[in-house]
Amino acid sequence: QVQLVESGGGEVQPGTSLRLSCEASGFTFSRYGMHWVRQAPGKGLEWMAIMSSDGNKKYYVDSVKGRFTISRDNSKSTLYLQMNSLRLEDTAVYYCATDYCTSPSCYTLDYWGQGTLVTVSS
Amino acid sequence: QSALTQPASVSGSPGQSITISCTGTSSDVGGYNYVSWYQHHPGTAPKVMIYDVSNRPSGVSNRFSGSKSGNTASLTISGLQAEDEADYYCSSYTSSSTLVFGGGTKLTVL
Numbered sequence: 001q002v003q004l005v006e007s008g009g010g011e012v013q014p015g016t017s018l019r020l021s022c023e024a025s026g027f028t029f030s031r032y033g034m035h036w037v038r039q040a041p042g043k044g045l046e047w048m049a050i051m052s053s054d055g056n057k058k059y060y061v062d063s064v065k066g067r068f069t070i071s072r073d074n075s076k077s078t079l080y081l082q083m084n085s086l087r088l089e090d091t092a093v094y095y096c097a098t099d100y101c102t103s104p105s106c107y108t109l110d111y112w113g114q115g116t117l118v119t120v121s122s
Numbered sequence: 123q124s125a126l127t128q129p130a131s132v133s134g135s136p137g138q139s140i141t142i143s144c145t146g147t148s149s150d151v152g153g154y155n156y157v158s159w160y161q162h163h164p165g166t167a168p169k170v171m172i173y174d175v176s177n178r179p180s181g182v183s184n185r186f187s188g189s190k191s192g193n194t195a196s197l198t199i200s201g202l203q204a205e206d207e208a209d210y211y212c213s214s215y216t217s218s219s220t221l222v223f224g225g226g227t228k229l230t231v232l
Contacts, residue, residue: 035221044125044226045160045168045211059219062123100173107215108158108174112167 009116022096029077033105038092126224144212152193156215
């Protein structure tokens with residue numbers, strides 16, 4: 001069965017960096033676009049970024065452009081989110097999710113991980 | 123990239139029907155048929171209930187249906203059941219090749 005396992009979360013200080021990983025199994029990872037979504041405490045879902053199945057296309061929400069970088073290693077079936085210059089408002093549970101469609105992505109999020117908590121605190 | 127507008131809460135009694143609206147702009151909801159709806163029970167992973175405005179993934183009850191008119195999409199749940207109590211989010215593809223979620227709606231089954 002499809003499994004997505006996020007890791008790399010933790011408590012960090014403002015201005016520092018963190019890299020999240022999302023290890024996938026149970027499906028052909030290289031065929032699907034992948035997304036990052038976050039949910040701040042008590043808030044709703046916020047979409048962060050998408051990377052196409054081949055890694056050639058990536059798009060971000062404006063609030064993280066220039067600070068966060070999405071990447072993937074299809075040989076390892078792993079998605080990453082490099083987060084730099086972290087701010088207090090980046091505190092959230094971060095989820096990775098598969099796109100529902102094979103290439104091109106259709107921007108429907110199908111399978112989700114259980115999330116990893118990132119806390120930015122001074 | 124403003125969030126789509128959803129009511130903060132809706133409620134209904136078992137067996138009744140409810141509708142949740144999701145209002146965007148011509149750059150997202152109104153411009154594309156890439157509207158999805160997600161059910162989220164706190165502490166679990168969200169689950170897609172509707173995609174491409176009105177399509178149900180396999181395994182999703184036909185009590186869930188979706189539609190769109192202009193810049194507003196809607197999710198209707200008929201025959202409400204206690205297990206339907208959850209947070210519901212709409213999402214839409216945008217003209218910037220990004221995705222935007224609604225603010226979420228808390229459904230209470232009375």
